[in-house]
Amino acid sequence: MALLTKKDANLIIDPLADNNPITIQVLGICSALAITAELKASVVMAISVVFVLGVGNVVISLMRNIIPSKIRIIVQLVVIAALVIVVDQVLKAFAYELSKTLAVFVGLIITNCIIMGRFEAFALGNGPWRSFLDGIGNALGYGVILIIVGFFRELLGSGTLFGYPVLGDPIAKTGLYSIGYENNGFMILPPAALIVVGIIIWVQRSRNTALIEEN
């Protein structure tokens, strides 16, 4: 890759799999449980976090030498809050219906541990370009899991994908429903997200045994 050195490329690739914020570091679980009942919400959440974390990491990285260490948490919160408000306003302006379904969870990006974690662990000690890549990488790692979970929960729970009925109409009994299939109400409930995330962790660790912790 001409654009990125190998070291830089790893900043993006690592969080996608072997150092995933959700499945390996087990951060950001709360939002992964709350909004993944629909695929659309998962995708919007993923994009929002990519934006907030990518830009936020750059901003913090640029300011890293002038932030007094005693008040750095407050400064970080101000940066996140400002970016989240931007996301919220954009959603309200261009996707009002969606912003209503996401409701409070966009605002709660502020409390997403992944964002604060990356500011603290990476942006405060690295240059803007590398911080940007790190932010994009981690947010994508988070988003990938969100989308996988959202895909299974919406498909099995509601029989739709992005709101489009892929398995047939449950009321008119077409498609799969005509042979007696029914939606799995359990997949709509938050515990199902926990179980799906658990299964993803299980699959990931059995494919790459180096990730299994020593007892």
Next chain:
Amino acid sequence: MSDKRLTIKKRLHIIKHRLRGNKMAPAFSALHTFLFTPDETTHSGGHIRSADDLKRTMNMVILALIPVLLFSFFNTGYQHYAAIDAASGAPRVLSLMDNFLTWENFWLGFTLVMPLVIISYAIGLGVEFIFAIIKGHEVEEGYLVTGMLVPLIIPVDTPLWMLAVAVVFGVVIGKEVFGGTGMNILNPALTIRAFLFFAYPTWMSGDKVWVHGAVERTGTPDAISGETILGSLAQNNAYDYSVSDMFFGFIPGSVGETSAFLILLGGLFLIFSKIASWRIMVSAVIGSLVMGLIFNGIVDMGWIGANSSFYSLMNFEFWKHLIVGGLAFGIVYMATDPVTGSQTQKGKWIYGFLIGFLSVMIRVFNPAYPEGVFLAILLMNVFAPTIDHYVVRGNVKRRLNRLKTATIYPRTTDGKAEELKAETV
């Protein structure tokens, strides 16, 4: 080689030794031990010789379930035909010989319940075999009892594919991820029941599912009712079943839970064969009676009026809770699971008491969960290790205190000398 003179048993032993180290060895070995006593002997250490290994223990529980299963064949058929009669305006009068123990009832029940049993065993054991082959360990017997319990605690009209999905979920998430039989936190049969309940609530609750045919006849002129006693009470409606109907089980409900009488017999069998803990059963009964009495007391004190939505359930005589719904079945066959229950003697009393107490509480306060017993047992499964922990801690503390106050005799290397000394002092 005079292979001809070898018995089947001997030949199987030979095949087994040939397969050793092979990928399929666990699967073969499981079939072999199921049919014959294995020829392996332990090589080291001291062991107690006993006839009842895990497999025999499980078989005893299945033996205790057989009467319940047979009764369920008749009752499933009887409830179906009785509901049809009731809908046509000529309610049946129960007569054991004339219209209960009939071939017609048995055959209908048999054709409805046996597929549930077969699917439960086929899918559950299939998952166990696959896991044993992947992980290369012996197949565990844990599913033998679960496979029989599952068809008995679900409504008779549960679609087979739903049961299959739930069994896969229950065995994999409820048991295998924790390390297999003996390592699970939650009772697998109840995990399967809970999954079905939350995934497909329309098939697991309401007033239609408990009698065969009630769902498919909805909206047609042949419509029949499948309301259970608890369901009627939750809506403040009257029910017309006598106490003996409830006790002997001629009422609608999940496949095998209706007959408190046969469950009681099974429970006594399990207690006398020392398979199940009588402490858990007794304390669970006490717990449910206490909660029932509290509710009766609330009604007697006039704290709650007849217009309250809880009135009928709270006014239900406290001892009747034990003979309707799944409470008796849960107490005898589910709460006493040795893996997921409390292990300490005192812990068993607390564990059992809370199961009975919470079951009746859930039943009354949340009419959407008339089968509160399965939630109560799952909840207490989670707390069982905590209960045991504090019982053991309490024991250690008490004994340390005793040690502080006791006279301590000088320690000698010879145990005998110490005894003599203790006597002479």
